[in-house]
Amino acid sequence: MPRLCFVLAESELEFIPPKLRGHQHVVRWAKRRGKKPGECLLIASKHHVAMRDKRLPERDRRGRPDIVHVTLLHVLDSPASRENALDVYVHTRHDHIIWFRGDVRLPRDQYRFIGLMEQVLKEGQAPPDSDEPLIEVLDVSVWDVLEANEVNVLLSERGDLIEPVGYMAGILDAGVERIGVVVGGFPKGDFSEEFYDRADDVVRIYDEPLDAWTVAARIVTAFELAAGILG
Structure with missing residues (x-):
């Protein structure tokens, strides 16, 4: 066959990039999940504020x-x-x-x-x-x-x-x-x-x-x- x-x-599909990991929204999200920010996937619907504030490159297609x-x-x-x-x-x-x-x-x-x-x-x-x-x-x-x-x-x-x-x-x-x-x-x-x-x-x-x-x-x-x- x-x-x-x-x-x-x-x-x-990626972990939250280093430049976003100290953002307050990201830190709170990771804490609620019992993980470090660098161990969480980037999710545009959850992290869009951090992606915007930190001017993440290509943020309109990531996460x-x-x-x-x-x-x-x-x-x-x-x-x-x-x-x-x-x-x-x-x-x-x-x-x-x-x-x-x-x-x-x-x-x-x-x-x-x-x-x-x-x-x-x-x-x-x-x-x-x-x-x-x-x-x-x-x-x-x-x-x-x-x-x-x-x-x-x-x-x-x-x-x-x-x-x-x-x-x-x-x-x-x-x-x-x-x-x-x-x-x-x-x-x-x-x-x-x-x-x-x-x-x-x-x-x-x-x-x-x-x-x-x-x-x-x-x-x-x-x-x-x-x-x-x-x-």
Whole structure:
């Protein structure tokens, strides 16, 4: 069976940056959670005052673990994941690569997910002491992950418009066994140019911008239909 390598790239998943950690709102937030500010994820809806006061660079796109959460819920609960035909990675703005095992069941509650990601970024994996982690921070680059694929497709508003199922079927009909798809994990803006340089193809599935989880769900479903997992 062919495999789909799904990468949520340049995701806005990070600990609170050092320049924000002394801000009173951040200190209070961390204290309520029983953690140090540097052990808490940046969350735009909670830390927007500190992000504004400290003039955090690119603050209009940072602090969005919710995008990662919702997208992963769609992808990891897909038939492709259940059939072990899907590899899932999250790439962060600070170049961490987080791998998710196909049978992991993520918390549905956003704040439980945030706590889980804080643990993963701090300890390197979850569960922390397991020899067979369900989630792991890998000591590789995003380019190492993508180089393992025969074809890498970047989903971008700048790409050519495609019909997803036919597009995926065309790739599989050409004999490709491992397809990489890259979806942006940020709310606005664009990928770094290196993603465009390294992509084999740049496409879009709609004429207007779509949320990351919508793009992810459509492209994974297209793969499932083209690969015969559905239908």
